[in-house]
Amino acid sequence: xxxxxxxxxxxxxxxxxxxxxxxxxxxxxxxxxxxxxxxxxxxxxxxxxxxxxxxxxxxxxxxxxxxxxxxxxxxxxxxxxxxxxxxxxxxxxxxxxxxxxxxxxxxxxxxxxxxxxxx
Amino acid sequence: xxxxxxxxxxxxxxxxxxxxxxxxxxxxxxxxxxxxxxxxxxxxxxxxxxxxxxxxxxxxxxxxxxxxxxxxxxxxxxxxxxxxxxxxxxxxxxxxxxxxxxxxxxxxxxxxxxx
Numbered sequence: 001x002x003x004x005x006x007x008x009x010x011x012x013x014x015x016x017x018x019x020x021x022x023x024x025x026x027x028x029x030x031x032x033x034x035x036x037x038x039x040x041x042x043x044x045x046x047x048x049x050x051x052x053x054x055x056x057x058x059x060x061x062x063x064x065x066x067x068x069x070x071x072x073x074x075x076x077x078x079x080x081x082x083x084x085x086x087x088x089x090x091x092x093x094x095x096x097x098x099x100x101x102x103x104x105x106x107x108x109x110x111x112x113x114x115x116x117x118x119x
Numbered sequence: 120x121x122x123x124x125x126x127x128x129x130x131x132x133x134x135x136x137x138x139x140x141x142x143x144x145x146x147x148x149x150x151x152x153x154x155x156x157x158x159x160x161x162x163x164x165x166x167x168x169x170x171x172x173x174x175x176x177x178x179x180x181x182x183x184x185x186x187x188x189x190x191x192x193x194x195x196x197x198x199x200x201x202x203x204x205x206x207x208x209x210x211x212x213x214x215x216x217x218x219x220x221x222x223x224x225x226x227x228x229x230x231x232x233x234x
Contacts, residue, residue, distance in 0.1 A: 004162070034221070041128065043209065043224040044163075093163070108222065110155075110163035 002028050004096045006111035013084055013118055020080045021114045023094030029074035030096035034108065035067075038091040050077040084118040091115050123212050125225035132200050132232050140195040140228050142210030151213040152193040153222070154184055158206045166208075169193065180204070205232045 003026040013019050023033055031052045036044040048069050049057045056069035066088075068080040077096075081088050092115075095108040126141040144150065154166040167178025174186040184195045193210060210225040 036224075041226070043123070043226040044222075046221050046223075049221065095163075107165065112162040 002096075002098050002107075002109040004094065004109045004111040006092075006094055006114050008114060009112060010115040011117070013116070015085055015118055016083055018080055018082045019084055019116060020078055021092055021094075021116075023077045023079070023096065023111050025075045025096040025098075025109070028096070028098050028109075030077075031074060031099065032097040033071060033077040034095045034097070035069060035077070035079050036093045036095070038093060038113070044093060047079075081116065084116070086118045089116055089118045123210055123223050123225040125208075125210050125228050127228045128226065129229045130231070132230070134202055134232055134234055135199045136232075138195070138197040138200045138204070138230070140208055140210075140230075142193045142195065142225055144191050144193070144210075144212045144214075144223075146191075146212060146214035146223075149215045151215070152184070152186060153211040153213075154178065154182070154193075154195050155209045155211060155224075156206045157209065157227075163209065166195070200230075200232050202232050202234050204230060206230060 005024045007022045011019055033050040035047045037047050038044045046059050047062045050069045050071040052071045052074050058064045066082055071077040091113050093113040095110045097108050122145050124143045152169040155163045156166050157163050166182050167176050167184055169176045169186045177183045182197050184193055186193050207227050207229045209227045211222045
């Protein structure tokens with residue numbers, strides 16, 4: 001199988017503080033990981049694509065200085081929400097791309113998500 | 120704007136009823152199509168996918184989906200649902216524009232199956 005974990009599963013922090021969320025591929029190497037944000041009753045919105053050893057690619061409208069992404073190894077990507085505010089409260093989901101899983105397409109495996117609440 | 124639309128936000132069925140969840144997309148050209156499921160408290164899992172070939176795709180747990188290119192649709196079906204199918208279902212599209220392209224998700228449909 002292909003398992004992706006996230007830590008923590010939920011976190012509450014005070015406004016103005018920073019929070020780090022980890023995404024790990026447990027049994028495969030992932031050169032690419034993706035970070036999504038999901039608001040209640042809405043779809044997953046891609047925030048950024050994280051590539052091992054290089055800078056992340058952010059989607060339009062996502063503040064790169066606020067959502068810092070680091071992909072230092074083939075099994076770990078981190079998302080740091082800096083100076084968090086209540087409007088950053090959301091469900092953050094990562095996925096990891098497993099190379100070689102299909103012709104012309106590498107399947108993404110999703111983590112269980114992290115619920116962030118900023119008070 | 121280009122998007123993925125799921126028409127039903129919330130569906131309630133009795134066990135053994137048939138299911139059809141609608142999905143339409145607005146991207147032209149080549150697309151890859153997916154249905155994902157998220158059971159309560161669990162992560163997203165792939166139900167089925169369409170790349171090319173037979174437009175009727177069979178997935179896990181008795182689900183199938185039909186790609187109708189002329190209608191830009193990829194509806195999900197199951198002839199007889201079970202209580203264990205209670206979950207949220209997401210349609211997703213990869214519109215090709217060169218290289219590895221990103222998944223674009225619909226808003227999701229929450230299915231509740233009553234015994």
